[in-house]
Amino acid sequence: MIWDALALVGGLAITAATVFDVFATVVVPGRVSGPINVSRLLRTYMFGFWRGTLRVCARRPNPRMGSVFGAMLLLMLLIVWVALTLLGLSLIAWALRDSFTPPIGRFGESAFEIGSAMMTLGLSGHGATGWARALVVVAGLCGLQIVTVTLSFIVQIQTALRARDALVLKLESRAGSPPSGVVLLAVTREMDAHDGLPKLFDDWEGWAAMLLYTHGAHPVLSYFRSDKDGLDWLTALGAVLDAASVTIAVLDDVPGGNARLMHDGGVRTVHRLCHAFRLDPRQVTELSDEDVDAAAAQLEEAGYAVRRGCGAELRHWRRAYRAELAALVEHFGVKEPAWLGGQDVRAASH
Structure with missing residues (x-):
């Protein structure tokens, strides 16, 4: 009994x-x-x-x-x-x-x-x-x-993946592979889509909020990769966060409001996902003054008005997410976003 x-x-x-x-x-x-x-x-x-x-x-x-x-x-x-x-x-x-x-x-x-x-x-x-x-x-x-x-869970997964990857795949023609935030801004200006920067950041702010909801509720989504080796949802998020940081700190002729909103939403998403997977932030190497000057020169060549001597401010904005992003990149084994990127995307835009 x-x-x-x-x-x-x-x-x-x-x-x-x-x-x-x-x-x-x-x-x-x-x-x-x-x-x-x-x-x-x-x-x-x-x-x-x-x-x-x-x-x-x-x-x-x-x-x-x-x-x-x-x-x-x-x-x-x-x-x-x-x-x-x-x-x-x-x-x-x-x-x-x-x-x-x-x-x-x-x-x-x-x-x-x-x-x-x-x-x-x-x-x-x-x-x-x-x-x-x-x-x-x-x-x-x-x-x-x-x-x-x-x-029904599998259907939810497929729906969330379509919503996530559609915007990521569009990034390759603008930012290269692996994507670069500096190249994204340069190509946007050179393609006469300069006025589209606020909308671009609005779209990615909504994308980051969607990512936080879906991947926070169902972490298994994070392990589904893109078909392209150098273009992944996590790499794309880092590149757009870099673009937002550069817009806030370096560009002098672009309103920074939309970039700040995207930056805040993206940072929150990176931090929450890092916490959800119980990862510790990693030590990262910050940008040198030469890296900042090279990015400013590339953006100035594209037609932007840039601020000089803004390296400290740019490093401040990137510091909000770089350590947690590095932990996620190491965990998933994907590529980090490029800083300056190659010239193939910009050459194709002319």
């Missing part, structure tokens, strides 16, 4: 915790505290194994994390949810084994009974009476709901 009671209580606890985790992960915006967090546990343990394997294969200290990891994470999430629910309900069935006809003799039979009910296979060789009837119905509902909710 004691073992039956323990199996009943344990099964109820495992099943309730798993069902709560499914709805907290998929349905509820943001993360609701619960007894378990399967998604975070899988990310923690699978990431270390996956990164170690890539290091051996690629022979690089920080190899690029491809989208395969995100897909594997989603698959394992579904498998673990189903396995935990099956375990919990099987324990309950074992505790109620005398309510089945004929009585269940082994734990494997109870697992098969519940698995058949969850998958609606109809292969059960046992009849159910009393509480066992309710258990079989609940098992069918749990199996159906987990699969349905997971499929």
Whole structure:
């Protein structure tokens, strides 16, 4: 009787915790505290194994994390949810084994009974009476709901990826690959889109807010990479933040209001994501006066009026996000945004 009671209580606890985790992960915006967090546990343990394997294969200290990891994470999430629910309900069935006809003799039979009910296979060789009837119905509902909710989760992932990557892919023609904030500003001026800078920063401010909402609520989205090696959502965010910092500190003939708003939103997104993945800020090398002067000369050549001697102010604005951005870049194994960039994008614009 004691073992039956323990199996009943344990099964109820495992099943309730798993069902709560499914709805907290998929349905509820943001993360609701619960007894378990399967998604975070899988990310923690699978990431270390996956990164170690890539290091051996690629022979690089920080190899690029491809989208395969995100897909594997989603698959394992579904498998673990189903396995935990099956375990919990099987324990309950074992505790109620005398309510089945004929009585269940082994734990494997109870697992098969519940698995058949969850998958609606109809292969059960046992009849159910009393509480066992309710258990079989609940098992069918749990199996159906987990699969349905997971499929809707995949649709959410695809929708969020389309919304995220559409603006990122447009950045290549303006800022190169890897993107550069200085090149973005220069090409925008040379293409007579100078008046479009406020709208550009408005678009990226909204994009950063969307990123904070979707990737904060579903961190697995962060592991889905762009098809292009040098153009990633994180690299793009860093490049546009650089463009906003340069606009605020260096450009003398461009209103900085929209750039400040984008800078504030982007910094908040970088900090929140760094905290969500439990990363410590990294030590970064700040821009030298020569780097600042080279960027000012490139922007002046493009037609902007620039301020001289603004290196300290520019470093101040970049310091707000560079350490956290470097931690995220190292974690995901993507390229950092370029500072000056190449000449291929600017040459193509003429």
